[in-house]
Amino acid sequence: LNEAVPLEPEMRRAGEFDLIAELRRMAGPSADARHLVGIGDDAAVTLPGGATATSIDALVDGVHFRSAWCPPRAVGHKAMATALSDLAAMGAEPGEAYVWLGRPHGLDDAGCLELAEGLIDVARRHGAALLGGDLTMAPALSVCVTAVGHAARAEDLVGRAGAGAGDVLCVTGELGSAAAGLALLEDPGLAGRVGEAADAAVARQLEPEPRSLAGPALARAGASALIDVSDGLGADAAQLAAASGVEITIELERVPVGPGVAEVAAAGSIERVELLGGGEDYELLCALPPAAVEAARAAVRQTGTELTEIGAVGAGSGVVIRDAEGGSYPLGGHDHRAR
C-alpha cells in the first residue's frame, strides 16, 4: 500500500454493501439451535453449553501459500481446514468459525466470493457455521480463522500433555503428500517429470481435509495425547513429547507414505524423510495406552481412514527417528525451533 494514500475510513472496510450482503447470504442462517445471532451485528451470539476449544490461525500470501499457484477457493479451503484441524487435535466437535479476510487490491469481488465458497464449503461439510467476519484491505491476501469446537465436558478433550511411558504412538492417514505437493507447486519443471502422481500430492497441499471425525473418535477411544501434524511429524512429535515430559521414538519405515511422495522424492532428488517430515498433512498424531489401540483403530476406520502404529512413548525427553537399519535421523519438519 502506498504511503501517499490517505488512511480513509472507507479503506478500513473493503467491501461494498452488496458484497457483504452476498457473503452473508452464502454463510446462510445456521441450523444449529445454539447459534442465536450470526453475521451482521457487532458480535455473534451463541449458547455454547459444555466445554469449548478455541483456536486462531492465519494464512498469508507469500508466507503460507502463493496466490500464483493457490486459487482463492483453495486459500479459503485451506484456511478453514487448518483451523478445524486444531479442533480435531483436541477431540472437539466443530461448532463455529469467525473469519477476517484481508483483501489486496488485486483480488476482485468474484475472487472474494470464491474464497468464501472454499471457507464455507469446508466449514459446512465439517459441521461448523460461519458466524462472523471482518473484511478489510491488506497488502497481501490474508485469512485469519478462529474456530470454536465443543465437547460435553472438558474431560472429553485431549491435549498434548497426557502421553505416558508405555503408550503407543499412532498416526491417522498418510504423510508427506502435502510437502510433495508444495515441492511440485514451487517447481513446475518437477511436475513435468513426476507425471500423474503429482495430482494427488498437489490436492493434499491445496485442499487438505481436517480429521474432524477421527479426532473425537480418538478422544473417546482413550487417546492420552493428541496433536495435528501441521509443522511436521518430527516438530509436532517434539511438541507432544515436551508437553508430556516423555521421549518419543518413531520407526521411519512404519510411517504411512502418502501418494506422490515416492515419485517426487525420486524426480526431485529430495530425501523421502524430508517430505514425510514436511508438515501440512493435517493428520492426527496420538499416544494411546496399548490396551486402547485396537478399539481406536476400529473407531478411526469408521471415519474413513486408517490408524497406524509408528512408534513408542518412553521415559526421557525429545524425539528419536530410526530407520530400518537403526540409523537415526534429524527431526524433519524443517522447524529450526524444534532441533
Add this chain to the structure above:
Amino acid sequence: LNEAVPLEPEMRRAGEFDLIAELRRMAGPSADARHLVGIGDDAAVTLPGGATATSIDALVDGVHFRSAWCPPRAVGHKAMATALSDLAAMGAEPGEAYVWLGRPHGLDDAGCLELAEGLIDVARRHGAALLGGDLTMAPALSVCVTAVGHAARAEDLVGRAGAGAGDVLCVTGELGSAAAGLALLEDPGLAGRVGEAADAAVARQLEPEPRSLAGPALARAGASALIDVSDGLGADAAQLAAASGVEITIELERVPVGPGVAEVAAAGSIERVELLGGGEDYELLCALPPAAVEAARAAVRQTGTELTEIGAVGAGSGVVIRDAEGGSYPLGGHDHRAR
C-alpha cells in the same frame, strides 16, 4: 516478501521458542476458573456457561494505522480495544481473546513484546484473558483479534435491531477526537499549529478505551439497540437504523465534542462535522425508551463517563443529521457504502 524466497515451514511460524515462551509468560495463567487451558495446546479450553458474544477484527499497517506514527504498543492497545468495543456494543462482559500477529521483517522481538504488552494490558484492565495466539510472518504488521464476551442469558445482550419509534438516541463520552488525532498524525505540520490540544486527540486515536462497563450498564438499563462508533457516527447510526427499521435524527449541536476537535478543525480548515463523524472513537450509540434514559444516564455515570441525548428514533428509514439552523448534513463517517 520476495517471490524468490522459498516457502519453508520455518517461515510459517515467526518466533523462536524463547519469544513464544516470553509471550506465553506475559499472557500468564488466567485467574478465571472458566479458563481451563490457555496458550500452548492446539486450542484453548473454556467452560463458558450462559450466552457468548464473539467478534473478530483486524488492524493492518497502511490500512488502519501507519507504523511510522503508531508504535507497536499502541498497535496492540488499539487492536484489543477495538475488539473489546464490539463486546461492549452487545452489552457483554469481556471474557477471552485470541490473537494472530502477522510480523513483518522490520519488527524485531522487542517490538513483538511491546505490541503484546499493549494487547495484554488492555485485555487485563477490561477483564479479558489472552488464551490463544498465532505468530507468523506477514508483509505488513497485522493483528487480528477474536474477542469473546459473556452474559448470563442471551436476553441480556443487546443488538442493533431493537430500536423503536419514540426511543431516544444517546451516546457515551465525546466524539471526534480520534479523527482529529488521525488528521494530526497524518500531517505533522498541523500538529505544530494546534499546540497542546493535539495531545489528547492523538491519544484517543492511538489508544482508545472500549466502554466495557458502560455497555453492560446500558443493556441492564434497558437499551433497545446498541452499537459502537467505529466507522463514524453517521455510518453507525445508519447501521442501527437499517437493522431496526427506523429513522434516526441526530441534532448536531447536541453531539458532545471531544478534546482537540475544535482546534484541529480551525487549524486544519476541516469541517467540524467531518471530525465528529470520522469514527474510531469507540463510544457507544444507543436507543433507549424515554422512561429508561435517566436510569441509564446514572448507570453510565457510575462507569466514569457521561451519556448524552443527541437525537430521536422515529418511523421511517435512514439517518438525518440537523444543525441548529435546521440545515441537513450528509452522514459523515466517510463511508461511501452507507451513503
